[in-house]
Amino acid sequence: MAKQLWKPGNMLYPLPVVMVTVADRDGKANILTVAWAGTVCTNPPMVSISVRPGRYSYPILKETGEFVINLSTRDLVYAVDYCGVRSGRDVDKFERLHLTKAAPSRVSAPLIGESPVNIECKVRERKPLGSHDLFLAEVMAVHADERYMDENHRFCLELARPIVYSHGVYYECGEALGSFGYSVRRRNS
Numbered sequence: 001m002a003k004q005l006w007k008p009g010n011m012l013y014p015l016p017v018v019m020v021t022v023a024d025r026d027g028k029a030n031i032l033t034v035a036w037a038g039t040v041c042t043n044p045p046m047v048s049i050s051v052r053p054g055r056y057s058y059p060i061l062k063e064t065g066e067f068v069i070n071l072s073t074r075d076l077v078y079a080v081d082y083c084g085v086r087s088g089r090d091v092d093k094f095e096r097l098h099l100t101k102a103a104p105s106r107v108s109a110p111l112i113g114e115s116p117v118n119i120e121c122k123v124r125e126r127k128p129l130g131s132h133d134l135f136l137a138e139v140m141a142v143h144a145d146e147r148y149m150d151e152n153h154r155f156c157l158e159l160a161r162p163i164v165y166s167h168g169v170y171y172e173c174g175e176a177l178g179s180f181g182y183s184v185r186r187r188n189s
C-alpha cells in the first residue's frame with residue numbers, strides 16, 4: 001500500500017458546513033459560511049468556530065460575543081456557497097438570498113428560518129491561533145424545526161437532507177449504515 005507523504009495541512013474531512021449568523025450593535029445581520037466548526041464539550045454544551053480576522057463578520061463576533069450556527073441542507077447548498085464567497089461588506093446576504101430572519105431567544109443574531117436547526121451561542125473564549133481565531137462558545141438554546149419530528153416526537157434530521165463539506169466539495173449525507181452502539185447490540189433472532 002503506497003501512500004504519498006504530504007506537507008502538514010488540513011485534511012480532516014468530511015466536515016459539517018454551517019451558516020453562521022451575526023448581528024452588529026445596530027442590528028444589521030450577516031451570514032458567513034464556516035467549515036472549521038466543531039462540537040467540543042457535552043456539559044456545558046460547547047462548540048467552536050474558527051474565523052479569519054479579515055472577515056467582515058469577525059469584528060462583529062469579537063464585539064458582540066454572540067452568533068447562531070444554522071445547519072445546512074441540500075436545499076440551502078447554493079446559499080451556503082454564496083455566503084462563503086461574498087462578503088457582508090458588499091451585499092446583504094439575507095436579502096440577496098431571500099432567507100428568512102427568525103427571532104432568537106438568547107442572543108441578538110437572527111436565526112435562518114429555512115435551516116432545520118439553529119444553535120444560539122455565546123462566546124466564552126477567543127484564542128488567536130494564526131490564520132484564524134478560535135471562538136469557543138456555549139450553546140444557549142437550540143431550535144429544531146417541527147417539520148422533521150416523527151409521530152414519536154423523534155427529531156429526524158436526515159429528513160432535512162443535511163450536507164457535509166469534503167475537500168472542496170459539498171455532499172448530501174447518504175445511506176445510514178448503523179446507529180450508535182449497533183456493533184455491540186444484541187440482535188433479536
Ligand SMILES: Cc1cc2nc3c(=O)[nH]c(=O)nc-3n(C[C@H](O)[C@H](O)[C@H](O)COP(=O)(O)O)c2cc1C
Nearest residue numbers: 032033034035036051052055056057084086087088
Ligand atoms: C465551504 C466554505 C467554508 C468556509 N469556512 C470558513 C471558516 O471556517 N472560517 C472562515 O473564517 N471562513 C470560512 N470560509 C470563508 C468565508 O465564509 C468567506 O470569506 C465569507 O465571504 C466571509 O463573509 P463575511 O466577509 O461577510 O464575514 C468558508 C467558505 C466556504 C465556501
